[in-house]
Amino acid sequence: MKLFTVGPVACYPEVLEVMKQQMYSHRSIEYKRLHRETVEFLQSFLETEAHIYLFSSTGTGFMEGAVRNCVNKKILCCINGSFGKRFAEVAVLNGKIVETIEPPLGEPISPDVLDEKLSKCPDVEAVSITHNETSTGLINPLSKLADVVKKHGKLLLVDAVSSMGGTDIKVDKWGIDVCFSSSQKCFGVPPGLGIGSVSKEALKKSETVQNPGWYFNFKIWEKYHKRNSTPMTSTIPQIAGLNQILKTIDELGGKEKFFEVHRKRNRIIRNEIQKQGLSIFPKKGYESPTLSCINTPNNVDGITIYEKMREKGFELAKGYGNLKNTTFRIGNMGYIEFQDITAMLEVLNEVRQDCGW
Ligand SMILES: Cc1ncc(COP(=O)(O)O)c(C=O)c1O
Numbered sequence: 001m002k003l004f005t006v007g008p009v010a011c012y013p014e015v016l017e018v019m020k021q022q023m024y025s026h027r028s029i030e031y032k033r034l035h036r037e038t039v040e041f042l043q044s045f046l047e048t049e050a051h052i053y054l055f056s057s058t059g060t061g062f063m064e065g066a067v068r069n070c071v072n073k074k075i076l077c078c079i080n081g082s083f084g085k086r087f088a089e090v091a092v093l094n095g096k097i098v099e100t101i102e103p104p105l106g107e108p109i110s111p112d113v114l115d116e117k118l119s120k121c122p123d124v125e126a127v128s129i130t131h132n133e134t135s136t137g138l139i140n141p142l143s144k145l146a147d148v149v150k151k152h153g154k155l156l157l158v159d160a161v162s163s164m165g166g167t168d169i170k171v172d173k174w175g176i177d178v179c180f181s182s183s184q185k186c187f188g189v190p191p192g193l194g195i196g197s198v199s200k201e202a203l204k205k206s207e208t209v210q211n212p213g214w215y216f217n218f219k220i221w222e223k224y225h226k227r228n229s230t231p232m233t234s235t236i237p238q239i240a241g242l243n244q245i246l247k248t249i250d251e252l253g254g255k256e257k258f259f260e261v262h263r264k265r266n267r268i269i270r271n272e273i274q275k276q277g278l279s280i281f282p283k284k285g286y287e288s289p290t291l292s293c294i295n296t297p298n299n300v301d302g303i304t305i306y307e308k309m310r311e312k313g314f315e316l317a318k319g320y321g322n323l324k325n326t327t328f329r330i331g332n333m334g335y336i337e338f339q340d341i342t343a344m345l346e347v348l349n350e351v352r353q354d355c356g357w
Helices: 013-018 030-044 060-068 084-093 112-119 142-152 200-206 219-226 236-252 255-275 303-313 338-354
Strands: 051-055 074-079 099-101 126-130 154-157 178-182 194-198 292-297 325-333
Touching: 013 236, 030 194, 030 236, 051 060, 051 219, 060 084, 060 126, 060 154, 060 178, 060 194, 060 200, 060 292, 074 084, 074 112, 074 292, 084 099, 084 126, 084 338, 099 112, 126 142, 142 255, 194 219, 200 219, 200 292, 236 255, 255 292, 255 338, 292 303, 303 325
Parallel strands: 074 099, 074 126, 126 154, 154 178
Antiparallel strands: 051 194, 178 194, 292 325
């Protein structure tokens, strides 16, 4: 089966190779060396001096950690789909008061609307933004939104689960306080690792919030960061895999080259989709560089396309949340060869014709 999923994605072969190695203790010199090197790679990749924590959880663990450490009472959640909604739900279930901005599905967060909302809600402590909303295939104008959040002096919490590694994020320049992702997306590593940066301001806030919890407590993580380790058992195979892909990216000539690979795959898929008469769901100009969310016509549902493609050896992704039946998605993250894109698009053309479309 060739994977064009939106996570977990196909893993890079060299990643799988290093993950086979025998285990060692997460308190050993071997681990500390691996941890430190991986953290340094990530700091350079994200252009940040902020400390990087490697959570033994998926990305949602970092989402919960961001809420618990950076918000005492009130957060503003920007919602463009299911994952923005999840951020708000996590905040509600952790006892926070949640303000929201929720444009119609497929439209980005507008910097002007955000500015107006923050002017009306001065007691908001932090703002959450989903950089790349995987459920709708939309990318938000993060650097512009970040400028607004910083103008109002709020903490900025960014879900970069399906963008980190696939498109540039300048953590320090943009002023992001918590920027997190998961191993199973653009880095092409198996699931189980939450990867994120935590600014000095976020860390300071975590020292004053009530009930930050233990597992994702930034203060405890900071203590272990200084020892090049993690408070609990580290997910060593995933960290070794992440370390390997960051090395590969370096060998490829740096992160811009890796982003260009994602853009090229995405461009080929999107151009062909449009040639086949299909349309992309999000508003023009805000299409995700790491996946395409494609509208299905009225008489065919997205799940039929997904199932027919699977029968022919290609796993795409079903529509998600409110778009379950009316869209399907094609991911372009992880280990994908260009010839497989061509083959997948040819098969999609056959499936489309089979469906009388
Ligand atoms: C944008 C976004 N945020 C959060 C998540 C949740 O990530 P995880 O499953 O790693 O917890 C996903 C997963 O698909 C996602 O795409």
